Amino acid sequence: MTLGEQIIGFIEHLPVPEGKLVGQSLKLMDFQKRFILDVYDNPHGTKTAILSMARKNGKTALIAGLLLAHLVGPAAQLNSQIISGAMSREQAGLVFKLAHKMVLQSAELSGIIKVIPSSKTLIGLPLNVEYKAIAADGSTAQGLSPALVIFDEAGQVQGPQNDFYDALVTSQGAHDNPLMINISTQAPTDADLLSVMIDDARSGSDKRTVCHVYEAPADCDVGDRAAWEAANPALGVFRSEQDMQDLAEKAKRLPSFSNTFRNLNLNQRISSEAPFVSPEEWKACIADYNEEPFLKGEVWGGLDLSMKTDLTALGRIDIHLVSLADDQDQASAAPPLRINPNPMGADRRSAPRQGR
Secondary structure, three states: OOHHHHHHHHHOOOEOOOOOOOOOEOOOOHHHHHHHHHHHOOOOOOOEEEEEOOOOOOHHHHHHHHHHHHHOOOOOOOOOEEEEEEOOHHHHHHHHHHHHHHHHOOHHHHHHEEEEHHHOEEEEOOOOEEEEEEEOOOOOOOOOOOOEEEEEOHHHOOOOOOHHHHHHHHOOOOOOOOEEEEEEOOOOOOOOHHHHHHHHHHOOOOOOEEEEEOOOOOOOOOOOHHHHHHHOOOEOOOEOHHHHHHHHHHHHHOHHHHHHHHHHOOOOOOOOOOOOOOHHHHHHOOOOOOOHHHHHOOEEEEEEOOOOOOOOEEEEEEOOOOOHHHHHHHHHHOOOOOOOOOOOOOOHHHOOOOOO
16 A cells, blocks of 8 residues: 555544544545545655645645644654644644644544643654644744654735744755645735745646645635535535535625635635725626727827725826828718807797607
8 A cells, every 4th residue: 555545544543533433433435535645645745735625625634634644644754743733722732732732533543642732732652743723823933853744724814925934944954855844725816925935836837846725716606506616625525515605695685705705715815805896896897898909009108007005007198199181081071051140039839840
């Protein structure tokens, strides 16, 4: 069996930590298995992995399963360190709590994993592997040397660079084959860190990067079920279809909620802030125009720059020349203009009768 297949087998023996199937063996979906196989059985080796999908598609449970596979499972390395990072303490705590619940529900895991809740730490006793959950607003990332880093919700990082994220990446420098896994919904803009990483991965320039993104088409209708399926690979399984329908209907009724729904539930790069002009309204103004004057003649542009919350506008105008001869020809062809010399005092009797 390959390492990826061994990890899948290990995770599917873990107990479901919560919900209506709590205590039963965890069952991975095909999209989760494909991600694991592509990451761990990559012939070039994997240094960076990205899995992006909409909310409530089993992201945190998958992270917990992967870190346990590195803690006491087939991917465990002697005296190694595992880190899960997040932008907030609350987010970082979710992964630890889910992994902790899995340990508590398994007699086998409880006997080989030491839990230290106060520091959100798990220790795999067989190979002395340490896992710790840390956050950007809490513990420092300096002084760490993790073989595996799993970053939860990198889409929350604003801008193309983040000191906390960089500290985690550079902390892996002592390892020959470190692994950084990012599992998140998409960031709001193309300029944010996760978007930059996804675009770079899609270029195919680094074969050691594995990138799986599940997103709805950019111009889709919020009520399109095919769009829901594109961004929610677990739809109808552990992603409630009824909840998606309720949220989509809310997005249709409330334009202020539309962007939030598109970003979090359709996994599109759209800011959750409500704009003055929505993307749909803006696109509705697009019309065909004759671009020949702009290509052949002189064009003047007027630019109105914005600060933060107002709009930037660019207007263009061109010269359209009409010869005097053309004007005279048009004038001679036109019928003579009849002028009433006394429009206000016209004799009503001279007017033709109207039929009844």
